[in-house]
Amino acid sequence: MFPGVEGVIRSLHAAGMPIALATSKPESMARRVLEHVGLDGYFTVIAGASEDEERSTKADVVAEALRRLRAHGVDVSDPVMVGDRGYDTLGAAAHDVPTILVEWGYGSPAEAGDAFAVVHSADQLRSALLP
Template sequence: MTSPMPTQTLAPQRTWSAVLFDLDGTIVDSASDITASLAHMFKELGLDVPSDEVLRSYVGPPLLDSLRLTAGFDDAEAWEALNVYRDHYADHVLRSPVFPGVAGVLERLHAAGVPVALATSKPESMAREVLDHAGLTPYFTEITGASDDEELSTKADVVREALRRLRERGVDVSNPVMVGDRGYDTLGAGANGVPTILVEWGYGSPAEASDAMAVVHSTDQLRNLLLG
């Protein structure tokens, strides 16, 4: 996050039945690759490239929605832009590094028998590629992302689907928690009655932390909140 936020604490005895993770800005540092593909997209469409700050605002929410709301595209223009973006980003999606320490947290959760699900607005097929490439797939009970047709795209819908898939596997989802980096994660999880821990190493701003249950600045803090 762009500037320090006050770190909140949780009761040390709290036990989570499942943990949901965002991907971009939480597990992988993908902002530069995403914004590079966005810049390419605007150039290919013959449009001025927005500032870096504006480009970074696209990271997190469903891109089709952002193209409509932020760029002002109509439906046809938004889909054309999305396809240009995806074609370029597909060649760069595996370059994004995992944030230091995150793999260790996932490994500890897996070793402790805590079910873990991915809940990302990135297309599910791309998300799987990222986790496979990083060697993180074995730590996940479920991998849930947006559908290619964007019918399933909002964070609330993705979280709902992740919980549904976990439930179908017989996982206890009575006390889940979301780990993300944007207020968008908090709102989407909250729509499903799931509290959120925000990580400071992501792409959100301090203002986005107002509805989070806790904010952490290190993977050690995150591990302690998830495992005690």
């Protein structure tokens, strides 16, 4: 867990903001990780790559997360992706979703070119997401 991220997730949840995970990792693994750290209950949707590889690209995963959010009655007219890689930006852009790129994680500054915004800390991320 990156420093401050748990607090951001809790703040978003407390503000009533629906939260979805759209990861390229296998969905079953993502669920286990979130359960292990006690954060699974904060997510409206947990979407990841399917075990059968039918859903394997980031764009596919983002599409599935948006579909599931809609099924939960969530208005997805103004979503935002938070990611750490250029893959996140490209996958979200395929669905006209802007990306906030975080400077921690696995990405590099070179991957931030197509991001809507770049943040350097969890506090900046919180400020970008909450009014």
